[in-house]
Amino acid sequence: MTAYSHGIGRYPSIFAPGSLLTIMQVNQPKNISNFHIVGINYKKTDATTRGAFAINQDQYQQILQDAKQSGLDDLFILSTCNRTEIYGFADNADQFFKLIDQHTIGNISQFQQLAYAKSGEEAVKHLYHVGSGLDSQILGDYEIVGQIKNAAKFSKQHGCVGTFMERLVNSVLQVSKLIKNETALSSGTVSVAFAAVRLLENKVPDITGKKIVLVGVGKIGRNTCKNMMQYLGTKDITLINRTATVAEDFAACNGLRCAPIENLAESIQDADIVLVATNAPHPTIHKAQLTNASPKLIVDLSIPFNVAPDVRELPHIDVVNVDELSKVQDETLERRMQEVPKALCLIEEHMQEFLYWFKMRKHAVVLKAVKDKLTEIHHREILQQKNGANYQFEDLEAVSSRIIQKMINLMAGKVRKEADKSDLYISMINDIFETGVNQE
Structure with missing residues (x-):
């Protein structure tokens, strides 16, 4: 959630x-x-x-x-x-x-x-x-x-x-x-939305005859609603959402009712079960809205809580939050x-x-730099050859030979400069090009 x-x-x-x-x-x-x-x-x-x-x-x-x-x-x-x-x-x-x-x-x-x-x-x-x-x-x-x-x-x-x-x-x-x-x-039971359905199944055996209000039609609210319809067979559900069109569209697709947010207090007064899945930074359900209401179960799926803490003081209101809901276990655990x-x-x-x-x-960065270096040598040698007065296609052989020699010179120069690592460098070059030469 x-x-x-x-x-x-x-x-x-x-x-x-x-x-x-x-x-x-x-x-x-x-x-x-x-x-x-x-x-x-x-x-x-x-x-x-x-x-x-x-x-x-x-x-x-x-x-x-x-x-x-x-x-x-x-x-x-x-x-x-x-x-x-x-x-x-x-x-x-x-x-x-x-x-x-x-x-x-x-x-x-x-x-x-x-x-x-x-x-x-x-x-x-x-x-x-x-x-x-x-x-x-x-x-x-x-x-x-x-x-x-x-x-x-x-x-x-x-x-x-x-x-x-x-x-x-x-x-x-x-x-x-x-x-x-x-x-x-x-x-x-692998989600809070489904755990809510298990809870309702256990606490409200005759749920198909109960009036349900779902406040908040985001992803968690929609999933919970779908699970209730699929597993509990109930469709007496009224949807309330701050953005009315979201509730209206979902209600139309699933044959449910919806009510404007302005009717929230009235809607929860008449409900037997209220599910709260809103994303408000402050409580949406307050004690004053429920003081004279009929007994009901409220399931708060929101973080932070969207049911005010003092609602629990009302003896006729049973409130379950996400921490309590997560303790619902099933036979598949x-x-x-x-x-x-x-x-x-x-x-x-x-x-x-x-x-x-x-x-x-990390090695790819080095290999890219090597490729750039080789490309630079290649282009320079090709350009030098083309600038010759009598360029012939056969001259590519000479270009290739010079490129290969320059590569060898680069490696040999490094080996000479790093004498203490020369054996390691030569061994690596030997392995890379698979020369088959036994260095022992």
Whole structure:
């Protein structure tokens, strides 16, 4: 639930077309030790704390602007109901803590106390685990894939995703897809939206006769609504959204009702069940709206919470939030747990492919420079020959001979200059050109 919201070689980019060769030629590689992730998640924080550090789209855009002014131009932010994390390149992770401090309402000291920070390959591995649902509050939650994709895409649109990050995100999304298709990690209750349906199924056995109001028709709201219709068989659902056309279009496609946001208080008064999936920075549902209402169940799917805390004081109102919802387990959990080793193997395989690409990419810069040097020699010799008074096609043989000799002279000159490394250089040249000569 979003608060705003390659393997190598064979995986296309999700962001924009372009060949790997082009990318490798124009981008200098970065030091992977400067790749960091800092964040908090559900493991050490409750939903209220996470809500204080949730980042909506406006905040995200401002963070990216401020980051670029500070020289940070390769990062993205993942802010969901379960976590707020910054991934990217920086001299040190403290620079990311500073961005959190400047743009969220939470106390930065509390954030630092509860946060985790990882660098280098550990940070890379963390993103693979997050993207595969292994680090989710509901094991195997597949909604995180879309959230990572959207977060990285938003950052790229604002000029803050470089080659390393783009390639890494592509790899993570591809591995996540493989895990979903080749394991049973994502079977059963694998998202907050579906967990809400399980909750309703258990708490409201006669739900088809109940009036339901869904406040917020974003991705989480739509998924929850579809799941209710498909698995619970209920269609007595009224949709309310701040942008009315969004609710109207979804209602028309699914045979549901909708009501304007101005009728929110009236609509929830009459409802038996209220699901709140909005993205407002402050509560949408208040105690005063429910004091004289009929008994009802309210499920708050929002981060930060969109149901005011004092609503829980009303004895006839039962409120369930995302932390409580994530405890809903189903009969497939044990089977999903058994799939974790398979998922870890797939992650390890593709992470190593990614790291190999990264290491080889550093060599590509040198190889490109060698190619440029050879091209320079070639062009110079061709030009010299063409400037001759009696240029003949057969003279290309002489040109080729001079080019080869110049290459040998370059290598020999380096060997003479670096006498202490001469054996190493000659051995490498011998291996590269596979001469078959035994140096022993």
